[in-house]
Amino acid sequence: MTSMRISQLAERSGVPATTLRFYESAGLLSAARTPAGYRVYGEDAVDRLAFIGAAKHLGLSLEEI
Numbered sequence: 001m002t003s004m005r006i007s008q009l010a011e012r013s014g015v016p017a018t019t020l021r022f023y024e025s026a027g028l029l030s031a032a033r034t035p036a037g038y039r040v041y042g043e044d045a046v047d048r049l050a051f052i053g054a055a056k057h058l059g060l061s062l063e064e065i
Contacts, residue, residue: 003032003040013049020049026062028052 010017023029024039029048031039055065 002043004042004045006031006039006041009041009045009049013046015049015053023049023052028062028065 004012006017006020009015010020020029020039024031029041029045029052031041031045034040052062052065056062
Protein backbone atom coordinates (compact mmCIF):
# COMPACT_ATOMS: atom_id res chain seq x y z
CA MET A 1 0.00 0.00 0.00
CA THR A 2 1.36 3.38 -0.98
CA SER A 3 1.32 6.05 1.69
CA MET A 4 1.18 9.79 1.13
CA ARG A 5 1.75 12.70 3.43
CA ILE A 6 -0.90 15.38 3.62
CA SER A 7 0.83 17.65 1.08
CA GLN A 8 1.03 14.80 -1.43
CA LEU A 9 -2.64 13.94 -0.98
CA ALA A 10 -3.60 17.60 -1.30
CA GLU A 11 -1.67 17.91 -4.54
CA ARG A 12 -3.03 14.67 -5.96
CA SER A 13 -6.66 15.30 -5.02
CA GLY A 14 -6.83 19.07 -5.47
CA VAL A 15 -8.23 19.40 -1.94
CA PRO A 16 -6.35 21.87 0.29
CA ALA A 17 -4.48 20.47 3.29
CA THR A 18 -6.61 22.61 5.62
CA THR A 19 -9.73 20.89 4.27
CA LEU A 20 -8.12 17.48 4.71
CA ARG A 21 -7.43 18.31 8.36
CA PHE A 22 -11.02 19.48 8.78
CA TYR A 23 -12.38 16.28 7.20
CA GLU A 24 -10.23 14.26 9.59
CA SER A 25 -11.51 16.19 12.62
CA ALA A 26 -15.10 15.71 11.37
CA GLY A 27 -14.57 11.96 11.03
CA LEU A 28 -14.90 11.89 7.23
CA LEU A 29 -11.30 10.93 6.51
CA SER A 30 -8.89 8.86 8.52
CA ALA A 31 -5.13 9.17 8.67
CA ALA A 32 -2.47 7.05 10.26
CA ARG A 33 0.40 8.74 12.05
CA THR A 34 4.13 8.22 11.73
CA PRO A 35 6.20 7.97 14.93
CA ALA A 36 7.03 11.64 14.39
CA GLY A 37 3.31 12.52 14.25
CA TYR A 38 2.96 13.18 10.52
CA ARG A 39 -0.33 12.23 8.91
CA VAL A 40 -0.09 9.50 6.28
CA TYR A 41 -2.87 8.42 3.95
CA GLY A 42 -3.35 5.36 1.78
CA GLU A 43 -4.65 5.16 -1.77
CA ASP A 44 -8.16 4.74 -0.38
CA ALA A 45 -8.08 8.38 0.75
CA VAL A 46 -8.15 9.53 -2.88
CA ASP A 47 -11.30 7.48 -3.49
CA ARG A 48 -12.83 8.74 -0.25
CA LEU A 49 -12.22 12.36 -1.26
CA ALA A 50 -13.80 11.70 -4.66
CA PHE A 51 -16.85 10.29 -2.87
CA ILE A 52 -17.06 13.30 -0.54
CA GLY A 53 -16.78 15.68 -3.50
CA ALA A 54 -19.49 13.84 -5.45
CA ALA A 55 -21.81 13.79 -2.43
CA LYS A 56 -21.29 17.53 -1.88
CA HIS A 57 -22.00 18.12 -5.58
CA LEU A 58 -25.32 16.30 -5.14
CA GLY A 59 -26.20 18.69 -2.34
CA LEU A 60 -25.51 16.54 0.71
CA SER A 61 -24.18 18.27 3.80
CA LEU A 62 -21.01 17.05 5.48
CA GLU A 63 -23.16 15.79 8.34
CA GLU A 64 -25.20 13.69 5.90
CA ILE A 65 -22.06 12.35 4.23
